[in-house]
Amino acid sequence: MRILGIESSCDETGIAIYDDEQGLLAHQLYSQVKVHADYGGVVPELASRDHVRKTIPLIEDAFKQADCGPEDLDGVAYTAGPGLVGALLVGSSIGRSLAYGWNVPAVAVHHMEGHLLAPMLDEDVPEFPFIALLVSGGHSMIVKVDGIGQYTILGESIDDAAGEAFDKTAKLLGLDYPGGPLLAKLAEKGEPEVYRFPRPMTDRPGLDMSFSGLKTFAANTINSEKDENGEISEQVKANIAHAFQTAVIDTLVIKCKRALKEHNIKRLVIAGGVSANVYLRETLQKVMTGMQGRVYYPRTEFCTDNGAMIAYAGMQRLKAKQYAPMDMRAKPRWPLDELEAI
Template sequence: MRILGIESSCDETGIAIYDDELGLLAHQLYSQVKVHADYGGVVPELASRDHVRKTLPLIQAAFEQAGCGPESLDGVAYTAGPGLVGALLVGTSIGRSLAYGWGLPAVAVHHMEGHLLAPMLEPEAPEFPFVALLVSGGHTMMVKVAGIGEYEVLGESVDDAAGEAFDKTAKLLGLDYPGGPLLAKMAEQGVDGRFQFPRPMTDRPGLDFSFSGLKTATANTIRSEGDDAQTKADIAHAFQSAVIDTLAIKCKRALKETGINRLVIAGGVSANKALREKLERVMIGMKGKVYYPRTEFCTDNGAMIAYAGMQRLKAGQFAELDMKTKARWPLDSLLPL
C-alpha cells in the first residue's frame, strides 16, 4: 500500500509518500522561518497563506521524487489537529479534496501521534510497549504507549511547553526567531555552575511539567546580571541544563512507575544534542534504550503523517466527507488499532 501524507499544522509544509513495503519514497519540506522571523513568532494568518501557496507544488515535487503519480496511491493522509485552525484547514481541505477527486480513502491524522510514531521510520524502531516524551514548541507530555492508538497520558505541561520556554528565553537573550536552536548553540559556550535555576515540579510526585517559573527566574537573572556575551552564554547554559534535568528526572520517574525500559523522545526539542546525550546516559544507567527520529523528522514533517496515516488506513479508519479540524485534540481519545 502507498499513501500521500500532508502536514500543515503550524509553520512548516510537509509532504511525503510512504510505501508499507518499500518505505519512504519521497519527502518534501518547506519551512516558513523567514516569513515569521520579523515578527518574532508564528503569525497564524501568514502561516495559512503560505500553506496555500506551497502545498500543491510540494505534492507535485514529491510525486516527481518518488517517480509515481496519484494512480499509484491507496490513500491520502493529512493532519487534522491539533494546531493552528487556519493552517490545519489548508492541509485538510487539500488532502480531503484530492482523496475525493482521486477516488481514494482519506485519513485524518493526529499531529502528536505522528511525532510519537516518527521513530518507526528508522532502521532500528522501538517495540511496544514504551514510554514516549513528546516535547515541542506547543506540547510537553509523557505517554505510556502499549500499541498504536493505545495511549495513556502520564503527564503534560500545565503552562509553557519546553520548546515554547526555549524560544521565549532566547528572545530575552536577544536571539533571532526561532530561538531554541540558537539558545542551545549559545549554551555550548557557557560555564557550568555560574548560575543555578530551579528544576520545576521535580520536588513533588507526579509527571506534569511547568516551565513558566523557570522562564521567569531566567528573565530576572538576565535583567540583573548584565548583557555581556559570556554572561548570556552562562545563563543559556544554566537554563538549558534546568530544562534537560527536569525532563530527564520525569522520564526516569515514568519508566520506574511503568516498569518499562524503552524510551522514545520525539518532537522539535528532541533534536537538542544535550538532551539526547543526557537521556542516553539515563537509559544506560537503567539498562534500557532510548529511541528518537533522525533530526529532519524531529520537527513537523510529512513523513510522520504518512506513516501514521498508513497505520490507520490499513486498519480501515477513514475520514468522512466533511472536513473537520481540531485545534485541541486529546491524544488518549484516539481509537486503538
C-alpha cells in the same frame, strides 16, 4: 499500499509519500522561518497563506521524487489537529479534496501521534510497550504507549511547553527567531554552575511539568546582570543559556526516569522538535544505559514537523480502515488519548 502525507499544523509545509513495503519514497519540506522572522514568532494568518501557496507545488515535487502519480496512491493522510486552525484547514481541505477527486480514502492524522511514531521510520524500532517523551514548541507530555492508538497520558506541562520556554527565553536573550536551537548553540559556550536555575515540580510526586517559571527566572537573572546601559556580555548570555537549558533537560530527565520506574519499562522514545537537542539526547542516552534500557528517537530531519511522520501514521490508520468522514474537519485541540486503538 502507498499513501500521501500532508503536514500543515504550524509553520512547516511537509509532504511525503510512503509505501508500506518500500518505505519512504519522497520527502519534501518547506519552512516558513523567513516569513515569520521579522515578527519574532508565528503569525497564524501568514502561515495559512503560505501553506496555500506551497502545498500543491510540494505535492507535485513529491510525485516526481517518488516517480509515481495519483493513480498509484491508496490513500491521502493529512494533519487534522492539533495546531493552528487556519493552517490545519489548509491541509485538511486540500487532503480531503484530493482524496475525493482521486477516489481514495482520506485519513485524518493526529499531529502528536505523527511525532510519537516518527522513530518507526527507521529500521531499528522500539517494541511496545514504551514510554514516550513528546517535546515540541506546543506540547510537552509523557505518554505510556501500549500500541498504536493505545496511549495513556502520564504527565504534561501545565503551562508553557518546553520548546515554547526555549523560544521565549531565547527572545529575552536577544536571539533571532526561531530561538530554541540558537539558545542550545549558545549554551555550549556557557560555563557550568555559574547560575543555578530551579527544577520545577521535581520535588513533588507526579509527572506533570511546568516551564513558565523558568522563563521568569531567566528574565529576572538577565535583568539583574544588565549594566548601566542595559546591556549584558555575550559570556553572561551564554552562562544563562547553559543554566536554563540544563534546568529544562534535568527536569525532563527526572520525569522520564520516574515514569520508567513506575511502569517498569526500559524503552524510551523521545520525539518532537526539542528531541533534536543534543544535550537532551546525550543525557537520556546515559540515563538509559545506566538503567540497562534503550532510548529511541527520530532522525534529526524528522524531529521537527514533517510529512513523513504524517504519512507513516496515516498508513497505519489506512490499513485499519479508519477513514476520515466526508465532511472536512480540523481540530486545533485534540487530546491524544481520544484516538481509536488499532
